[in-house]
Amino acid sequence: MRDDAVRDDAVRDDAVRDDSVRKDRVRKDTVRDENVPQDASSRDSIRGGEVMEKIVGLCKRRGFIFPSAEIYGGFRSTYDYGPLGVNLLRNVKNAWWEEMVQRRADVVGLDAAVLSPPRLWEASGHLANFTDPLVDCLGCHARWRLDKIDGVCPKCGSDQFTEPRAFNLMFKTHAGPVEDDGAVAYLRPETAQGMFVNFANVLQTTRKKPPFGIAQIGKSFRNEITPQNFVFRTREFEQMEMEYFVPPKEADEWFNYWLDERFRWYLGLGIREDELRLRHHERDELSRCGVAVLPLSKARELERASSTYECTDSDVSTSMYCLSLISRATSIRLRESLSAVVAESE
Numbered sequence: 001m002r003d004d005a006v007r008d009d010a011v012r013d014d015a016v017r018d019d020s021v022r023k024d025r026v027r028k029d030t031v032r033d034e035n036v037p038q039d040a041s042s043r044d045s046i047r048g049g050e051v052m053e054k055i056v057g058l059c060k061r062r063g064f065i066f067p068s069a070e071i072y073g074g075f076r077s078t079y080d081y082g083p084l085g086v087n088l089l090r091n092v093k094n095a096w097w098e099e100m101v102q103r104r105a106d107v108v109g110l111d112a113a114v115l116s117p118p119r120l121w122e123a124s125g126h127l128a129n130f131t132d133p134l135v136d137c138l139g140c141h142a143r144w145r146l147d148k149i150d151g152v153c154p155k156c157g158s159d160q161f162t163e164p165r166a167f168n169l170m171f172k173t174h175a176g177p178v179e180d181d182g183a184v185a186y187l188r189p190e191t192a193q194g195m196f197v198n199f200a201n202v203l204q205t206t207r208k209k210p211p212f213g214i215a216q217i218g219k220s221f222r223n224e225i226t227p228q229n230f231v232f233r234t235r236e237f238e239q240m241e242m243e244y245f246v247p248p249k250e251a252d253e254w255f256n257y258w259l260d261e262r263f264r265w266y267l268g269l270g271i272r273e274d275e276l277r278l279r280h281h282e283r284d285e286l287s288r289c290g291v292a293v294l295p296l297s298k299a300r301e302l303e304r305a306s307s308t309y310e311c312t313d314s315d316v317s318t319s320m321y322c323l324s325l326i327s328r329a330t331s332i333r334l335r336e337s338l339s340a341v342v343a344e345s346e
């Protein structure tokens with residue numbers, strides 16, 4: 001799963017500049033600028049940047065991935081999959097779906113809506129907590145994420161900043177013709193909530209009970225301050241996610257089961273074992289659910305050893321924390337089905 005808390009290094013001021021400012025200086029290489037990692041402070045990252053530039057160029061020439069809206073100068077960090085790219089993308093999704101849903105009796109599928117009401121994200125805590133704290137340097141006006149600098153501006157060395165402002169990462173829009181507060185809607189920032197809010201529906205219609213999982217593949221949207229590295233970090237992205245619900249006392253067992261299971265899947269795809277490693281998540285990398293329910297030592301992710309890119313694979317979170325959080329805010333019916341499940345599993 002693409003983790004909420006895995007974020008970038010310092011925010012560069014040009015990355016948060018308003019689009020209207022950028023339009024004034026649209027150049028042919030605008031798109032390419034954003035594709036190349038910009039933190040080329042060491043020789044290694046320069047080399048990495050060159051490699052990335054070659055990959056981006058190759059993907060375009062061969063018809064895999066094009067910069068989006070390229071004939072209009074491109075649109076920041078969005079990409080279109082070309083004739084070959086779309087096949088590649090479908091193959092990956094189909095392979096995952098077949099393995100995670102179609103071949104398993106204990107996992108069912110779901111395809112939830114992208115547009116969602118504020119109440120949902122209020123209940124999940126995203127409205128209040130899915131934010132980055134931003135500050136402006138009073139010396140050079142560069143903008144930074146407060147938690148990524150040590151009280152000193154990395155650009156000019158000043159220690160004077162504006163008060164931090166919470167920047168919510170959710171894309172906000174309006175449903176219907178009137179743009180007032182009553183019509184506010186959000187593009188989902190994750191697929192997981194679709195599984196949680198449909199938990200009671202799935203339970204009732206499939207007669208499943210824990211341990212069982214709900215899987216989903218679909219687009220999510222996050223207004224990242226520093227999208228970068230080509231398709232590895234974008235504001236609009238596809239998630240393949242499975243939430244597996246287990247009786248709390250079996251959590252460890254199932255967590256380890258899924259780690260092994262997913263690791264095996266990568267080997268089956270032809271990735272060499274020495275190119276894969278399991279890595280412990282640091283505390284600040286854990287998603288909300290993870291912080292609440294998983295011991296730190298249990299929160300790990302599959303990650304390619306050869307790169308620093310996060311593996312956007314299934315979630316192995318194993319508790320009902322999110323569910324109980326939502327049940328407090330929503331209907332009695334959901335509460336009842338939850339307490340039935342929890343009671344049964346205790």
Ligand SMILES: [Zn+2]
Pocket residue numbers: 137138139140141142153154155156157158
């Ligand atoms: Zn500064």
